[in-house]
Amino acid sequence: MSEVTVSADVPTGVTPPSDADLLGGSLRELMAEARRIRDVRYGRRVTFSPKVFIPLTMLCRDRCGYCTFAKPPSRVAAPYLSLEDVLDLARRAALAGCHEALFTLGERPEDRYPAAAAWLDEAGHGSTIEYLAEAARAVRDETGSSPTPMPAPSAKPSSGCSALSPPARG
């Protein structure tokens, strides 16, 4: 049996419980201890960021067995959302109070699907990431929302995403 170590970032002023105390008690006691530490550190404040999800493309070159997001081209209306559709979604979300646009997308679908490569080519983009950058800038410029791109890790541009950062607020 392997040893279990419980470590927590315990705030100043809170006596940290020992691992034995935590693991020896009931679930109810463990939850009460978690509540106590949370209340000392954060109080009862809850924050959230109203956001809209923008599925720029649901195609993906990968085949992760657990994935519930990616679809093949035959199951989507088009390989990518058009820029007009992206902006329409972002504008309506901004009117509804959202100030963050979360772009979701698969990884480099153009590597796997000719339809994706053809769509990008016709739209004048060299890659999904290039299109993502344009769409994110357009949303930022048109709506003031903060674009948050979520490409698969290995699809990130080598130059980083600084071009997608939200404008500085005065």
Ligand code: SF4
């Ligand atoms: S990389 Fe992401 S979108 Fe692509 S198949 Fe895997 S989990 Fe799905």
